[in-house]
Amino acid sequence: MKDLLLDLVMTLDDIVDLNTHPVTQSGYGAACRSKLDSEGILVLEGFIRPEALELMRAEASAEQDRAYFCAQSHSVYLTPRNPAYPDDHPANRQVLSSKGCVCDDMIGATSPLRVLYDHPTFRGFVATTTGQSELHPYADSLSSINVHYANRDQELGWHFDNSSFAITLLIQKPGAGSRFEYVKGLRDADAGEMNYEGVDALLRGAIQPQVLTMEPATLVLFRGRNAMHRVTPNKSDTARMLAVLAYNAEPGVKLSESARMTFYGRLN
Ligand SMILES: O=C(O)CCC(=O)C(=O)O
Numbered sequence: 001m002k003d004l005l006l007d008l009v010m011t012l013d014d015i016v017d018l019n020t021h022p023v024t025q026s027g028y029g030a031a032c033r034s035k036l037d038s039e040g041i042l043v044l045e046g047f048i049r050p051e052a053l054e055l056m057r058a059e060a061s062a063e064q065d066r067a068y069f070c071a072q073s074h075s076v077y078l079t080p081r082n083p084a085y086p087d088d089h090p091a092n093r094q095v096l097s098s099k100g101c102v103c104d105d106m107i108g109a110t111s112p113l114r115v116l117y118d119h120p121t122f123r124g125f126v127a128t129t130t131g132q133s134e135l136h137p138y139a140d141s142l143s144s145i146n147v148h149y150a151n152r153d154q155e156l157g158w159h160f161d162n163s164s165f166a167i168t169l170l171i172q173k174p175g176a177g178s179r180f181e182y183v184k185g186l187r188d189a190d191a192g193e194m195n196y197e198g199v200d201a202l203l204r205g206a207i208q209p210q211v212l213t214m215e216p217a218t219l220v221l222f223r224g225r226n227a228m229h230r231v232t233p234n235k236s237d238t239a240r241m242l243a244v245l246a247y248n249a250e251p252g253v254k255l256s257e258s259a260r261m262t263f264y265g266r267l268n
């Protein structure tokens, strides 16, 4: 029985197209790192093999009814209202985000998403590519692997991420809409430079963002801390399904309770 079970669990080789994306080779990680450093985004098309992708898609579809859906208005900076500025100032201007989320504790132990997330080779590749010496899962039971759903008219409003990098994997692409748009280097968070003029110009449509067209099976590593980005409304009846793989540079980190309540509707 145990052997039978082991046979059913996919290996890294089953999940990742290692011919196209040799994550086992340090030279590949180094090349990916220089691309991520120079462009702020790394797009690895066809990263997931078709059978593994189909398994991920079937699992994500099966869990969709249990997703926590929330709609919020928030500022581009994801910060509370700053009373020093008027409501229409870029620091306070509100945009809308609406999505469903399935948390880590609902992803099965043998899911290819979890095998990938936990695999030391994959983790080492992500560490090399992002320039971290080590990477750890979240210490809470919800935040490490998430699956996001966007149904018709659901969108992610313009924002900067708090985290230094994000890894996403598109599982299902809708028939129309859900365009990922971004402007790289629009602020310098660590220098405290918020670039209100640039943000205002983007919100007014005076700056045109870059558009990333991605197909299912594409792995994206993105530095969203200083790149303003959004996902436009889904304009079809096919849900957009996207996995987000989150790691921390240090062990023992939990997502804040307020963020867990907002995005997941629960703490554990
Ligand atoms: O859905 C995406 O492609 C991007 C997700 C994102 O920007 C986020 O979760 O912060």
Ligand SMILES: [Fe+2]
Pocket (backbone or CB within 6 Å): 159, 160, 161, 166, 224, 229
């Ligand atoms: Fe983001």
